[in-house]
Amino acid sequence: MGDERGLQAEQEVGRINAFFPILPTLGNRWAASRPWEGTTIGLNLHVTPLSASLLRELALGGATCIVSSANPATTDAGSVELLRGSGVEVYTGGDLENRYLQVLDHGPSLVVDSGFELIATLLDKRAGMVGKIKGAVELSRTGIARLRARGPVPFPVVNVSDGRLKDAVENRHGVGEGVWQAVSLLTGMHLSGRRAAILGYGPVGRGLAAYGRAAGCAIEVVESDPIRRLFAHYDGYPTPGLGDALSRVRIAITATGRKGAIGVHDLASARDGLVLLNAGHGGDEIDVDAIRTAAVRADNVADQVVRYRLESGARVTLLGGGNPLNIVLNSGSPEPVVLHFAVVGLALERLAGEARLANGEVVVPE
Ligand SMILES: NC(=O)c1ccc[n+]([C@@H]2O[C@H](COP(=O)([O-])OP(=O)(O)OC[C@H]3O[C@@H](n4cnc5c(N)ncnc54)[C@H](O)[C@@H]3O)[C@@H](O)[C@H]2O)c1
Secondary structure, three states, rough: HHHHHHHHHHHHHHHHHOOHHHHHHHHHHHHHOOOOOOOEEEEEOOOOHHHHHHHHHHOOOOEEEEEEEEEEHHHHHHHHHHHHHHOOOEOOOOOOHHHHHHHHHOOOEEEEEEHHHHHHHHHHHOOOHHOOOOOEEEOOOOHHHHHHHHOOOOOOEEOOOOOOOHHHHHHHHHHHHHHHHHHHHHHHHHEEOOOEEEOOOOHHHHHHHHHHHHHOOOEEEOOOOOHHHHHHHOOOOOOOHHHHHHHHOOOEEEEEOOOOOOHHHHHHHOOOOOOEEEEOOOOOOOOOHHHHHHHOOOOOOOOOEEEEEEEOOEEEEEEHHHHHHHHHHHOOOOOHHHHHHHHHHHHHHHHOOOOOOOOOOOEEOO
């Protein structure tokens, strides 16, 4: 059974590379130049066939990769097997902090993070290691916000989240396509004529709105920032308040990067049958714990589909446990993420080179 899952992940990596071979192309280059010969890289990533594709090419360049899975809910068991089978250490168990410490115990000199949790653990709990860190790469917008809130960091942190590719391709098109595909797969709902609310009108929200509209949904946008709300308005979407939208729409998707964007109190007058899901980085944009506690009944409708009956009588269906749905289902075209990972590999190549980048946040060079 285990081998079978690993084989499936391997086939998926093969399929990705067959139609979009940017990572193996780079891997061939790295196999010749060996930029990470003798280097240990610690990575905190969603463990999926996509990240497995990157790790395979980093190993060709001489790297010893040690991985912590960024979120148990997005961890693909087959990819874990595939990686372990090829000698990559992957930590998935225990509490998150232990996973980070386990990675750091291998003494990496390069770090890749997705949410600034591995880097924060390094700074707070393994300060003695800081001198040997050549640099880090942060993948997510949430992680960059945490980096900026923290202040100076004594090594370079390449911000690939604000590179020109990430927003325009991955956040907008990758998530936009993948999340709607996941909604269709999990619910079987045809999207034409459905009314849906998108919370947040950053690149992710814009993509969700555009792909939802293209699929025939009537999209409404809930956005706390007045300028972005205006963008949504001029893109032709109604921009109601949250309570108003939830009383009307059939589907609501969070893409805010903020904890508790939908709390249980927001559901007081929700439409019966509302489907809730998250596209943002973490698993906390929808206050799932509070919904579970407040529900008078919960039914497992299908894998990743739980329906709660609230005190008001309304039924609310949560997809993917409130985790980023496209990642949970590994849905959508792999191309945008693979492009993003190619940039991560190039940033690691740059950090491993002779010339040291300045400490602190460094926007990825073009
Ligand atoms: N699922 C994925 O594969 C994937 C991929 C890329 C990014 N992300 C994540 O998606 C999230 C959004 O990314 P982005 O690039 O659009 O970020 P962004 O910060 O540019 O946009 C978020 C928007 O949400 C708005 N917002 C904040 N709180 C709100 C609230 N309570 N109600 C309504 N609007 C609110 C903000 O004003 C902002 O305009 C981030 O967490 C990011 O890490 C997920």
